[in-house]
Each structure stands twice: as structure tokens, then as C-alpha cells.
Amino acid sequence: MTDTHRVPLVLIGGLATEAARLLADRFHAADRHTAVVHHDLRDIAAGFVSRHLRCGPREALTTVALAHGCASCTLRDDLLPLLRELAGRPEVNRIVVRLDEALEPEPICRALGEVLVDGRPVSTDVEVEAVVTAIDVATWLGDATGEDTMAERGCDGDDRTVAQVALAQAEFADILAVSGDATDAWSAAKTGAVLERIAPLAAILELSAIDPLALSGFVSGEAYRGRPRDPHAALLRGAPPLHTDCGVTIVPFASARPFHPHRLHDALEILLDGVVRTRGRAWVAGRPDITLWIESAGGGLGIGHAGGWLDAPEGPAWAEVSPERRTLASLRWHPVFGDRAQELVIVADAADPATITEALEHALLTDEEIAERGTVITGRHKTG
Incomplete structure (x- = not known):
């Protein structure tokens, strides 16, 4: 399969799970040739995850046993082969993966290019069109600056802080889909000031303004589009504001x-x-x-x-x-x-x-x- 025939892939994630779900639903409703996949990690402590697949008018719910007791391994072993299989279906012209709130998009994108499935990476079959992170302006800044762990939020055994997850999800996004109402105008402005500085390559859009059929028009030419970051690359990318705003x-x-x-x-x-x-x-x-x-x-x-x-x-x-x-x-x-x-x-x-x-x-x-x-x-x- 050549680059010109790779199927566009959209990753939608973030701690704002309801907003992410609504956006994924919108993609599915906009085009019947869009396949939507979601792995639900809520039952991970019981030893399995649930995979929900919608493709055209059909829906399927599958139970996936945990590989090596590791959620990321299970997603890699189940998601990557599934993406290749979906990319090969003639009725599929776009794939949307709605990520669980605990997942960061960058490791998944790295796996697309580095993990071999039947001898070749899945990036030969799919091309990341955009990474979208859903942001709830009422809670995101508190999550990004707090000390809670993911385990304290119900993700058993996950010792990452909520802040680590929130910031990693936002930084790697091509589009930040914001929704909700901040408690006051100052909090809203401060949240915007932080997002502009930690994710200067991302377009910050109201969730309701995102058109699934015109997605590429929202993505900057400098955006990551699923390309993993090089730790030795320039740290200030995308010309973030260097002046102080709301104390940030x-x-x-x-x-x-x-x-x-x-x-x-x-x-x-x-x-x-x-x-x-x-x-x-x-x-x-x-x-x-x-x-x-x-x-x-x-x-x-x-x-x-x-x-x-x-x-x-x-x-x-x-x-x-x-x-x-x-x-x-x-x-x-x-x-x-x-x-x-x-x-x-x-x-x-x-x-x-x-x-x-x-x-x-x-x-x-x-x-x-x-x-x-x-x-x-x-x-x-x-x-x-």
C-alpha cells in the first residue's frame, strides 16, 4: 500500500471524556464510511477491556483479555492489527480512535511507526490526519496543576499524576477541542494562556466549531500529525507567546x-x-x-x-x-x-x-x- 492510499486516522482523547465521546459520535454521523473504535479501560482491574467498534450501520462490542496484565500491551496487540484490518476494508475511508481518558496519544502514534504487525508497521496502512484532545475549561487547569494521581481517579495501579496525563495529551494535540464553562473569566483566561504556551502548534477551537468533513483545514502545517517528538529537537516550537499573560x-x-x-x-x-x-x-x-x-x-x-x-x-x-x-x-x-x-x-x-x-x-x-x-x-x- 502506497502513501497515497493510506487511510486517514484521527485520534480523539483527553480527560474530558464526554466531550471526546460527543466528538467521535459527530465523526460517525458525518460520514457512514468512518469507522470509530473505542477501548474502554474501566474494567481493567477485572482483567479485560471492552472494545466498541462502529462501522457504517453495524456495531460490535468485543471483550479483550489483558496481555501480560498490561493495558498498553493489550491496546497495541488489539488496536494495531484492527487498524490494519479496517484500512483494508473498501467501505472504510477514515478511522477514528476514541482513546480512553488515561491514554496519551504520543506512545500510540509511536507504535504505529515502530511496532511491526505481520512484518511491517501499521503506518504503511494508515496516516494520522489529526490528534484531537478534548479540554473541559472548567476542570482542565486544576487537573494540569494538581497533585492527584491517576490511581486516585480510579485507574488502579497507575502512579502517573493527572497533571502528567493532562499536559501530555494537550501538548501532542493538533487540535484542542474546548468545551464547558470556567468558574470565572480569570480562570478561563489563565487556562487559555497556559494552553497557548504548552501547545503552540495546536489550533484551539470550540468543540461545536469542529467540522469532521473539513478537519484538515483546522490543522496547522507545523502540527505534529502523529509524528513522535524528538527529545533533541528545538524545545520552543510554533512560536509560543513569550510575554506574561494572567501570570503565566x-x-x-x-x-x-x-x-x-x-x-x-x-x-x-x-x-x-x-x-x-x-x-x-x-x-x-x-x-x-x-x-x-x-x-x-x-x-x-x-x-x-x-x-x-x-x-x-x-x-x-x-x-x-x-x-x-x-x-x-x-x-x-x-x-x-x-x-x-x-x-x-x-x-x-x-x-x-x-x-x-x-x-x-x-x-x-x-x-x-x-x-x-x-x-x-x-x-x-x-x-x-
């Missing part, structure tokens, strides 16, 4: 110096108070070959492994990475540190930007510490 502002932080591990630990505490979101790359003295990915959401903080630096002995070759990453590395290349650099983007609300910047700068190694730590930078420098 973007605080960029960059430095070529390494972080002191203990002082960084102390500095990260500041990202949990009055900060909506933090995303970015970091490197720590003593671990010069590893790119750390730092991400905060409301009251939750995560630090992960984002691979090696280009300058690291076991890092990727220049030819193996994207042109964007090569360009960014060339622009910031340091004669000693190579492409290693601290790059964080913080969306602050109640926090003081100057205090955030000061705390992160204090966590950097000083000239004296760099001179003392002759082994901070080890390994070869690769320039091509």
Missing part, C-alpha cells in the same frame, strides 16, 4: 556548563511549586555521556534517559540523527563540552522567573569546580 510566562534556561548532581537535586524542588510544566535536556557532572530528560507537570517530576550526546564515545553518529539535531549541535558546539548543554523550558504560573533562573544557575558547576574535576568530560569529541 515561559522561562527558558540554557547553559553549556554541567550541573552539580546534589545542587541540581535541590534546584529541581523549585520546579514543583508554581510551575505548570518543565521540559528539557540536561547533563550532570560525573555522567557526561548521558542526556537526561527532565519533565515536570504540576506536582509530578520525572527524569529519564534521552540517549547519548553526539560528542559521547557511545553517542550516535551525526549521520544517524535528524538534520535539525545536527544544526542545533553545530550552532552550540563547545570546544570542550561538545554538544552537551542544559536546555530547559519552564511554563511558570505562581513561581517567580528570576527565582527559577537563579536556582538553576546556582546548580551549575563553577569555574573552580570544573578545573578541579578534570574527568568531568571524558571520551572523544566527534565533529562528523
